[in-house]
Amino acid sequence: MDFNWDPEQRAFRATVRDFLAAHLPADWEDLAHGPGSEAQSRFSTKFCAELAKAGLLVPHWPKRWGGREADPWTSFILAEEMWAAGEPRGGQYMNVNWIGPTLMRFGTEAQQERYIPPMARGETIWCQGFSEPEAGSDLASLRTRAEKDGDHYIINGQKIWTSYAGHADTCFLLARTSPGKTGLSVFLLPMDTPGITVRQIPSVIGEGDIHEVFFDDVRLPASALLGTEGQAWEIARTSLSLERVGIPRFALASKMLRRAVSKLQKAGRFGGGAVEQAARAQAACEAARLYSYQIVDQRRHGAPTGPEASAARYATVMAERLVGEFVVEQVPEALAGGDPLLLAHHQRAIVAGIASGAAEIQLNLIATELLRLPREPR
Structure with missing residues (x-):
């Protein structure tokens, strides 16, 4: 491995640092406390929109989706500088790192056209509906159900420790569609769908960061299914591998x-x-x-x-x-x-x-x- 950055990489890092110096407000240190707070979420939406205009939100994405197909080092340099500054992108780092790329791989044309452009413009916040009260990292134990009803799914269950759920527009939801370890599927669930209740969990890790989410007879069109029924493990492995090193x-x-x-x-x-x-x-x-x-x-x-x-x-x-x-x-x-x-x-x-x-x-x-x-x- 070459431990030296090339001139283009050094120039890109300098560009990101200059952008941060120009766009972080004087009270940023106070805003950084509580990345899921109301104030930080409002700021991150404006900040990401400016990042997008400057070509610095998704440079590693395909040109079709607003990127310039930069290599993985570019996206990692961007992430390093954002995290060193206290991550002013807020919850949108998930869109950039793994939700967007996962949709590009597994989403239908309609799903991609609906969800990816707002991400590329820095206009939307997502949350990840994985953990449950009795199924944290043990995803095989998930109990949230998605039962087929004609051309819809009816979702019932509960998620917990869900970051940014109070401000999210859409949930990347993992639910059970059949018994057994392989009976899990992924859904793209708009958070304004009737039957969803979000409650903030008071904690020591910051204002507004984590929530519990309840689903009571939430009716979702079958077109919200990402991939196919039972494909959740493949999709989750892809997304989590991107997330684990992308932060x-x-x-x-x-x-x-x-x-x-x-x-x-x-x-x-x-x-x-x-x-x-x-x-x-x-x-x-x-x-x-x-x-x-x-x-x-x-x-x-x-x-x-x-x-x-x-x-x-x-x-x-x-x-x-x-x-x-x-x-x-x-x-x-x-x-x-x-x-x-x-x-x-x-x-x-x-x-x-x-x-x-x-x-x-x-x-x-x-x-x-x-x-x-x-x-x-x-």
């Missing part, structure tokens, strides 16, 4: 670590155990970055992404945790109103091991699919 949380973690260290240095408190702890956290951030780069390089050369994506995801989780622990132990005043950005990162780090599949699930995938370790007999 460079390590970029924000590393920046927040430097921010915390700077505070300690100014206060004359950066020495001894703090230096050692910061070094471990920075090493973890670098390991996550390089592991993610390996996956991006595979994509750049057309190689399929396998369980290595889970390893890269887990490395990022560990980087987030170590930086979060450093801030809690060394700069606790920052979490008590002393620094909004450090607080925002701490809140995001809390859920780093849950989003995109629980950390424990990633370890199971690494053990069985990457290391080929035998399963213990039951």
Whole structure:
């Protein structure tokens, strides 16, 4: 792997940084707290629309859908800079990273024409309806049902921990259409459909970030089915592989670590155990970055992404945790109103091991699919 950025890549990174400098408002540090809040959601819609006009929202997408077919490195550089700034795209990073590309692969012509252009213009927010009260990362245990009724489906059930559901226009919904592990399907569900109830879950991870969603006899046309019945596993594997490496949380973690260290240095408190702890956290951030780069390089050369994506995801989780622990132990005043950005990162780090599949699930995938370790007999 060549560890040097070429001139075009350096120029693109500079362009993104210039855009951020010109478009992030003076109160951005306060807005960054609570990426699902009303204020941040309103801002992200305006921000993404400006990104789109500048050609910086979906440069890696096909030209047909508003992109310029840039390589995977371009999209990752964009994601790095956005996350280092506190992710001003809000929930729309999901559209850019995986929902849009998944629809391009599995969607019908009508579905693509309906949903992809608003994403490319930065006008829409989606949510992901996967986790349930009794089925978190164990998707095979999903109970939300979608029963066929003529040319419609009737959906009943509940989702939980659904990010951005309170502001989302559409839900990327996983539901059961038949018994058994393979009886799962994906639906594109407008959130204004009658029968949907969204309730915010109060939490310590930020204002308006997570919700529970109830479906009571929600009537959905059969044309909302993505792919075919029972194809959810193939679709979910595609989308999750894009999501797990498409979120460079390590970029924000590393920046927040430097921010915390700077505070300690100014206060004359950066020495001894703090230096050692910061070094471990920075090493973890670098390991996550390089592991993610390996996956991006595979994509750049057309190689399929396998369980290595889970390893890269887990490395990022560990980087987030170590930086979060450093801030809690060394700069606790920052979490008590002393620094909004450090607080925002701490809140995001809390859920780093849950989003995109629980950390424990990633370890199971690494053990069985990457290391080929035998399963213990039951």
